[in-house]
Amino acid sequence: MTKILVTDDEKDIVELISYNLEKEGFSVIKAYDGEAALRIAKLQKPDLLILDLMLPQMSGIDVCKAVRNNQDTANLPIIMVTAKADETDKIIGLEIGADDYITKPFSIKELVARVRAILRRRRDDKKQQLKEKFSYRGLKIDYSSYEITVDGKKVTLSPTEIKLLFFLTQHPGRVYSRGQILDNVWGHDTFVTPRAVDVHIKRLRSQIEKDIDNPRYIITVRGVGYKFNETQIPGT
Numbered sequence: 059m060t061k062i063l064v065t066d067d068e069k070d071i072v073e074l075i076s077y078n079l080e081k082e083g084f085s086v087i088k089a090y091d092g093e094a095a096l097r098i099a100k101l102q103k104p105d106l107l108i109l110d111l112m113l114p115q116m117s118g119i120d121v122c123k124a125v126r127n128n129q130d131t132a133n134l135p136i137i138m139v140t141a142k143a144d145e146t147d148k149i150i151g152l153e154i155g156a157d158d159y160i161t162k163p164f165s166i167k168e169l170v171a172r173v174r175a176i177l178r179r180r181r182d183d184k185k186q187q188l189k190e191k192f193s194y195r196g197l198k199i200d201y202s203s204y205e206i207t208v209d210g211k212k213v214t215l216s217p218t219e220i221k222l223l224f225f226l227t228q229h230p231g232r233v234y235s236r237g238q239i240l241d242n243v244w245g246h247d248t249f250v251t252p253r254a255v256d257v258h259i260k261r262l263r264s265q266i267e268k269d270i271d272n273p274r275y276i277i278t279v280r281g282v283g284y285k286f287n288e289t290q291i292p293g294t
Contacts, residue, residue: 059083059084059085061103061106062084062105062107062108062173063088063095063099063104064076064086064088064089065088065090065092065095065107065108065109065113065118066090066108066113067090067091067112069090072090075169078169078170082174087104091115095107095109096116096121096131100131104134105177105180106173107125107136108136108137108173110138110139110140111139112140112141119150119154122138122155122156123155126214126216127214129214132214133216133217135157135176135180136155136156136158137157137160137172138156138158138159138160139160140161141162148161149253152254153260153261155216157217157218158250159250175245178245179221179244180217194227194275195274196208196209199227204220206220206266208265213266214265215262215265218243218244219258222239222243222258222259222262223262225243226276229286230285231285231286231288233284233285237252239283239284240252240254255283255284259284263276274287
């Protein structure tokens with residue numbers, strides 16, 4: 059059964075989310091502070107984390123960073139929840155590795171839909187079972203093991219960033235608009251905006267590019283979108 063870790067310091071919110079997720083057939087693990095969430099994530103290995111941004115002692119941002127920086131939890135999908143509706147907070151959440159973002163008050167049906175969308179994308183990723191490898195100017199990708207290295211150094215990316223990199227490197231030289239990237243990486247039932255593409259591209263570049271102002275891998279095509287450098291042929 060799919061396990062979802064719900065973390066919020068408001069017990070009523072945790073109970074509301076848990077009740078509705080359990081009604082949909084999910085197994086729910088509850089945490090009421092950031093340290094407990096980290097501990098549970100490492101021990102029980104949930105399939106998804108619903109994380110409140112405003113937590114006491116250890117904030118949701120710090121939890122998200124810690125999850126992404128730990129090898130055992132780096133690929134855990136995260137939906138960040140907060141009472142703040144400011145776009146800056148949304149961008150911060152995405153930049154530190156959250157896969158999706160929802161603000162309070164929110165529709166339970168929408169939250170469940172987002173959970174299902176992220177889990178479905180994760181299953182689709184696993185079903186691909188890609189065998190081939192990719193190599194270009196120090197960047198090496200093993201699609202089957204999800205191992206990514208740059209100049210011999212292992213790189214840890216969020217699930218969304220991995221899917222974004224896989225998509226672009228499987229179609230080098232082809233330019234994609236933000237809308238096309240959303241459809242192919244996030245899915246047609248996405249709830250995120252085209253701005254999310256820019257945020258994740260920026261974060262991805264910060265992990266793999268030597269100079270993010272002069273990228274050698276992911277190229278911006280002004281007025282259109284993005285592409286992976288057209289000089290590469292997959293598998294070489």
